[in-house]
Amino acid sequence: MTSAAAPLIDRSLADRLAAIVGERRVLFRPSELLTYTSDGLPSYHKQPALAVFPGTRDEVIAVVRELAERHIPFVPRGAGTGLSGGALADGVVLIGLNRLTRILSVDAENGLAVVEPGVVNVSLSRAVVADGLHYAPDPSSQAACTIGGNVAENAGGPHCLKYGVTTNHIVALTVLLPDGRVVPLGNAAGENEGYDLVGAFVGSEGCFGIALDITVRLSRNPEAVRTLLADFMSLDAAARAVSAIVAAGIVPAALEMIDQATIRAVESSIYAAGYPTDAAAALLIELDGAAAGLEQDVATVESLCKEHGARTVRIARDEAERARLWQGRKKAFGAMGRVAPHLVVQDAVVPRTALPRVLAEIHAIGERHGVRVCNVFHAGDGNLHPNIPYNAADADETRRVHAAMSEIMRACVAAGGTITGEHGVGLDKVGYMDLIFSPDSLATMCALRDVFDPERRSNPGKVVPVHACREWHMAPSARAAV
Amino acid sequence: MTSVATDPVEALRERISEAAHGARPLRIVGRGTWLDAGRTVAARETITTLECTGIVDYVPDDLTLTARAGTTLEEIRSATTRHGQWLALDPFGGAQGSLGATLATNSAGPLAAAFGHPRDLTLGVAFVTGAGVLARGGGRVVKNVAGFDLTRLMIGAWGTLGVITEATMRLHARPDADVTISVPLEDTPDEIERVRRLLRRLPFAPFACEFVNAALAASLVGHAGAATVVRLGGNRESVRAQRAAFTELGTVNEADPALWDSLATIEPPKAMVVRLSRLPSEIARTWRDASSIASGCPGTLLHASAARGVVRCIVPDGDGVAALLRTRLAAMECTRIGERLPPALWDACGSASRDALSVGIRETFDPKRVLNPGIMGELA
Numbered sequence: 001m002t003s004a005a006a007p008l009i010d011r012s013l014a015d016r017l018a019a020i021v022g023e024r025r026v027l028f029r030p031s032e033l034l035t036y037t038s039d040g041l042p043s044y045h046k047q048p049a050l051a052v053f054p055g056t057r058d059e060v061i062a063v064v065r066e067l068a069e070r071h072i073p074f075v076p077r078g079a080g081t082g083l084s085g086g087a088l089a090d091g092v093v094l095i096g097l098n099r100l101t102r103i104l105s106v107d108a109e110n111g112l113a114v115v116e117p118g119v120v121n122v123s124l125s126r127a128v129v130a131d132g133l134h135y136a137p138d139p140s141s142q143a144a145c146t147i148g149g150n151v152a153e154n155a156g157g158p159h160c161l162k163y164g165v166t167t168n169h170i171v172a173l174t175v176l177l178p179d180g181r182v183v184p185l186g187n188a189a190g191e192n193e194g195y196d197l198v199g200a201f202v203g204s205e206g207c208f209g210i211a212l213d214i215t216v217r218l219s220r221n222p223e224a225v226r227t228l229l230a231d232f233m234s235l236d237a238a239a240r241a242v243s244a245i246v247a248a249g250i251v252p253a254a255l256e257m258i259d260q261a262t263i264r265a266v267e268s269s270i271y272a273a274g275y276p277t278d279a280a281a282a283l284l285i286e287l288d289g290a291a292a293g294l295e296q297d298v299a300t301v302e303s304l305c306k307e308h309g310a311r312t313v314r315i316a317r318d319e320a321e322r323a324r325l326w327q328g329r330k331k332a333f334g335a336m337g338r339v340a341p342h343l344v345v346q347d348a349v350v351p352r353t354a355l356p357r358v359l360a361e362i363h364a365i366g367e368r369h370g371v372r373v374c375n376v377f378h379a380g381d382g383n384l385h386p387n388i389p390y391n392a393a394d395a396d397e398t399r400r401v402h403a404a405m406s407e408i409m410r411a412c413v414a415a416g417g418t419i420t421g422e423h424g425v426g427l428d429k430v431g432y433m434d435l436i437f438s439p440d441s442l443a444t445m446c447a448l449r450d451v452f453d454p455e456r457r458s459n460p461g462k463v464v465p466v467h468a469c470r471e472w473h474m475a476p477s478a479r480a481a482v
Numbered sequence: 483m484t485s486v487a488t489d490p491v492e493a494l495r496e497r498i499s500e501a502a503h504g505a506r507p508l509r510i511v512g513r514g515t516w517l518d519a520g521r522t523v524a525a526r527e528t529i530t531t532l533e534c535t536g537i538v539d540y541v542p543d544d545l546t547l548t549a550r551a552g553t554t555l556e557e558i559r560s561a562t563t564r565h566g567q568w569l570a571l572d573p574f575g576g577a578q579g580s581l582g583a584t585l586a587t588n589s590a591g592p593l594a595a596a597f598g599h600p601r602d603l604t605l606g607v608a609f610v611t612g613a614g615v616l617a618r619g620g621g622r623v624v625k626n627v628a629g630f631d632l633t634r635l636m637i638g639a640w641g642t643l644g645v646i647t648e649a650t651m652r653l654h655a656r657p658d659a660d661v662t663i664s665v666p667l668e669d670t671p672d673e674i675e676r677v678r679r680l681l682r683r684l685p686f687a688p689f690a691c692e693f694v695n696a697a698l699a700a701s702l703v704g705h706a707g708a709a710t711v712v713r714l715g716g717n718r719e720s721v722r723a724q725r726a727a728f729t730e731l732g733t734v735n736e737a738d739p740a741l742w743d744s745l746a747t748i749e750p751p752k753a754m755v756v757r758l759s760r761l762p763s764e765i766a767r768t769w770r771d772a773s774s775i776a777s778g779c780p781g782t783l784l785h786a787s788a789a790r791g792v793v794r795c796i797v798p799d800g801d802g803v804a805a806l807l808r809t810r811l812a813a814m815e816c817t818r819i820g821e822r823l824p825p826a827l828w829d830a831c832g833s834a835s836r837d838a839l840s841v842g843i844r845e846t847f848d849p850k851r852v853l854n855p856g857i858m859g860e861l862a
Binding site: 107109110112153154156160164165167168181183185187188189190191192193194195196197199200202203204207220222223224243246247248249250251289290291292293294295296297300349350351352353378381382383416417418419420421422423424425429433436437438440441442443444445447448449450451452463464 | 541542543544545546566588598601602611615616617618619621622623624625626627628629630631632634635637638639643654655656657658682684685686716717718719720721722723724757759760761762763790791792816817819837838839840842843846847858
């Protein structure tokens with residue numbers, strides 16, 4: 001119990017919340033809360049004072065209003081698969097939204113669906129497959145992560161290269177503000193006018209409130225799909241092939257890079273995908289769309305890869321082979337579990353043209369700190385995921401891993417990049433925000449948050465460093481007068 | 483006090499800061515191409531981004547471009563064309579408008595059907611708030627979730643939250659083939675519904691597809707009756723197949739690609755322009771509503787994106803036309819967004835900026851209400 005708010009969270013609150021959601025849905029014993037002390041990034045542990053799991057929209061509203069009355073901070077949580085420590089509650093109330101799993105409506109004609117926040121990403125696509133539609137953002141955790149969580153994080157995924165990230169697919173929201181007000185944002189039934197409140201809410205990492213329902217745009221399933229695997233004898237050559245493909249005007253549905261360390265981890269695991277283990281890097285490239293013209297793009301991509309030094313280019317012959325190639329990519333993080341008991345997963349973006357240079361730098365940083373960096377990432381948009389398997393029980397190794405990660409982040413920023421492309425800032429990256437934003441920009445972000453949550457009770461301590469928010473209190477009038 | 487800064491952004495910041503200090507509202511002006519759009523701004527002084535021009539950073543292989551707000555779309559077009567690339571934005575009004583104004587107004591043309599709105603193409607912005615604070619949102623890379631999304635908030639805010647000084651845009655590579663065709667059709671709600679159904683079924687999305695009424699077809703493609711004008715892009719084989727797919731609608735004619743530039747600038751001086759929208763599946767009904775305006779106002783030009791469910795009405799001014807338009811708009815149950823209207827007509831369109839969150843955001847970013855007060859239809 002580290003938070004100042006902790007004393008407010010007592011038996012009377014637990015009883016009151018139990019009256020709303022039922023006794024079984026309120027947890028406050030440390031043993032029951034253990035599951036909720038981390039998210040998908042196991043290097044952080046924070047203990048909520050209490051966890052509550054409403055089962056209906058009305059219960060969510062009643063819970064939040066009860067907390068508002070008592071001025072108690074809370075953290076909304078979906079499936080807890082996030083990779084930035086964003087869903088951790090430090091001595092405050094955790095609100096689990098994973099029981100709100102209803103797909104409220106599907107309008108196939110207009111390609112729209114309205115879902116509750118706890119709907120699992122992949123189950124929405126499954127529900128609309130008969131209509132020839134799918135929900136495009138596909139984070140690697142899509143079998144478990146929730147759409148509410150995706151909205152909070154503005155989640156991406158391999159296919160976002162062509163189809164865009166979560167924010168490009170959210171049309172409207174009904175939002176529960178931390179003070180208990182319910183407000184509609186956006187316009188699903190026509191053009192949107194006024195401030196882009198939907199755009200502001202998506203990616204606000206739970207700091208602006210809770211999405212009670214989410215209107216998403218569904219995408220048409222492509223008529224044809226081709227998946228290629230090209231392997232290279234150097235990372236540099238693979239990175240140059242990426243630039244060449246994009247520059248040629250072809251927008252692949254996905255363009256992923258997997259380096260040798262990752263290939264070997266995958267190939268020695270149950271997720272073996274048939275990647276060549278002696279290659280320095282492989283590109284997994286997917287092209288989709290109308291059948292007419294697709295083969296021409298496949299041929300162009302194949303020849304561009306070869307021109308840039310690809311040893312072989314393999315084209316999946318059938319759906320089974322395609323699924324196998326993808327399994328290796330999507331389960332790469334899991335496969336790294338064989339290499340060492342713990343894994344730091346990082347997320348940064350650099351301009352595509354900086355990829356060869358930054359990858360070389362990352363390699364050098366790893367060597368210098370004596371750690372093994374495994375790169376598996378969305379090369380098409382320069383979104384790196386350098387991962388380091390390690391043993392957290394080894395204090396010296398842990399220290400070296402964190403030092404290397406910090407240097408890697410700084411190298412990405414120095415190359416003109418950013419500190420997160422899809423995982424969010426959460427707790428993990430809040431210390432890097434000063435690297436890319438000025439104090440004025442951070443203070444402006446705090447001020448925006450204060451419009452949604454003036455008491456700063458929703459997901460406290462995340463996204464923007466606390467010191468930046470303090471500064472805003474002297475601004476803007478004081479600042480303007482200086 | 484007068485500004486002494488030589489850096490144009492700093493000069494702008496100082497000017498806004500002074501305006502806030504003295505509570506002197508400013509009208510924000512880009513190239514001035516839309517100043518006669520009729521939006522009421524309660525300000526005597528103007529501030530311009532004309533000094534803030536030029537492309538700051540362009541790495542063709544990254545397909546991103548950063549430019550100052552006063553740069554025209556034409557300048558961006560000419561820089562990117564040399565590298566076989568483009569900024570896929572074709573807002574109405576043409577390419578002489580500035581990037582900053584295009585973003586501030588979230589203006590998009592027919593290409594939005596395939597490439598999205600400015601919000602989807604903008605990676606980062608720098609802006610000066612009404613308190614004279616220079617801030618940035620987003621960045622220069624194509625994927626970024628660091629911090630709250632100030633970029634989307636600034637786009638479409640009509641300058642009321644901050645004056646955009648610079649933006650980084652996502653570019654696209656020009657396709658091998660970019661072909662424009664037209665298909666003559668009857669001017670009926672059934673015909674536009676037929677277009678929508680075809681688009682929904684096709685395995686590709688055209689770059690643009692506009693259903694135009696007879697008055698507009700006459701000037702764009704020079705034949706009698708309504709038409710669908712379509713812009714197809716991709717590799718050659720794909721474009722051939724796309725073209726063939728449209729024969730299902732009727733006779734496919736080649737059309738001059740210059741018609742898209744004509745469409746962007748076709749409105750006569752003093753025309754009233756308004757967009758009606760509903761769900762795409764209701765496009766026939768929305769077209770019928772738009773046609774009811776056209777039938778009472780001679781010379782009205784209509785064009786619609788069936789895929790997006792939007793009809794744009796260009797109504798030439800004339801005796802009693804404004805009053806009639808006002809009555810028709812007020813009676814319609816659909817989203818109505820004004821582009822260019824006489825001051826008295828704005829309240830016949832919806833205003834979406836009076837909700838508590840929008841008001842709170844406005845107060846936070848522009849506490850002294852010095853940036854374009856009144857322009858979003860809010861109480862000045």
